Amino acid sequence: MVKGKLHSIETFGSVDGPGIRTVFFMQGCPARCLYCHNPDSWKMSDGRETDIDELLHRAKRGMPYYGNNGGVTFSGGEPMLQGEFLIEAMKRFKEVGINTAIDTSGTYYDKNTRGVIEQADLLLLDIKHTDSEKFTELTACKQDPLFKVIEDIKEFNKPIWIRQVIVPGINDSKEYIESLNEFIKDFKTVENIELLGYHKMAIDKYKKLGMEYKLDGVPEMGKEVMEELRALVRFPGKEMKKAC
Numbered sequence: 106m107v108k109g110k111l112h113s114i115e116t117f118g119s120v121d122g123p124g125i126r127t128v129f130f131m132q133g134c135p136a137r138c139l140y141c142h143n144p145d146s147w148k149m150s151d152g153r154e155t156d157i158d159e160l161l162h163r164a165k166r167g168m169p170y171y172g173n174n175g176g177v178t179f180s181g182g183e184p185m186l187q188g189e190f191l192i193e194a195m196k197r198f199k200e201v202g203i204n205t206a207i208d209t210s211g212t213y214y215d216k217n218t219r220g221v222i223e224q225a226d227l228l229l230l231d232i233k234h235t236d237s238e239k240f241t242e243l244t245a246c247k248q249d250p251l252f253k254v255i256e257d258i259k260e261f262n263k264p265i266w267i268r269q270v271i272v273p274g275i276n277d278s279k280e281y282i283e284s285l286n287e288f289i290k291d292f293k294t295v296e297n298i299e300l301l302g303y304h305k306m307a308i309d310k311y312k313k314l315g316m317e318y319k320l321d322g323v324p325e326m327g328k329e330v331m332e333e334l335r336a337l338v339r340f341p342g343k344e345m346k347k348a349c
């Protein structure tokens with residue numbers, strides 16, 4: 106049986122997809138996002154081995170709480186690194202009626218990615234940056250995998266939640282939100298768009314790990330600016346309200 110590498114498990118999660126969810130944070134990530142909260146999830150060798158039986162057992166314990174729209178989310182790290190494992194796991198979850206979501210950064214694509222997208226009930230897509238150069242500055246990855254992921258999501262017509270972290274000085278502008286609106290305008294299946302304000306909660310983790318925190322000195326996003334930016338977000342297919 107194919108094995109997986111796990112970072113951690115969160116039960117009763119309520120921020121990684123709809124409803125109450127069991128969240129499996131998979132180990133390994135090719136990106137090096139400047140604001141990453143989980144730098145300890147980057148190296149595959151740091152995770153612990155798991156198998157589908159273990160995850161199924163854990164996921165089943167949450168079933169009384171999932172309701173109509175809860176279930177399981179595979180997050181990370183970057184779960185697409187473990188595509189073969191995810192495909193098999195999601196097939197097993199489906200057999201027992203557990204809904205599955207994949208939380209991906211679009212920084213990785215291989216021969217299994219398409220199959221992962223096909224199996225998932227919902228995709229949470231973190232748009233790191235709409236501009237390819239800035240995307241690379243922020244993640245140390247190329248943007249190409251993101252476009253392949255988007256192509257597959259569209260082809261399989263999968264429901265999608267768009268997530269965007271807003272960082273002062275990087276993308277906290279009206280122009281950026283306009284570029285985001287443009288970037289996602291062809292998605293017909295967007296169910297939710299979340300703008301998440303940058304915060305500094307991860308700094309201590311970097312210190313403990315002896316790692317440099319490259320956004321040191323960048324302030325947290327203010328609530329008011331976040332509200333202003335959220336008001337500018339347009340769901341694909343909907344006209345922007347004209348200013349009077």
Ligand code: SF4
Binds near residue numbers: 136138140144146182
């Ligand atoms: S994709 Fe996620 S886990 Fe990977 S570096 Fe970026 S924020 Fe961290």
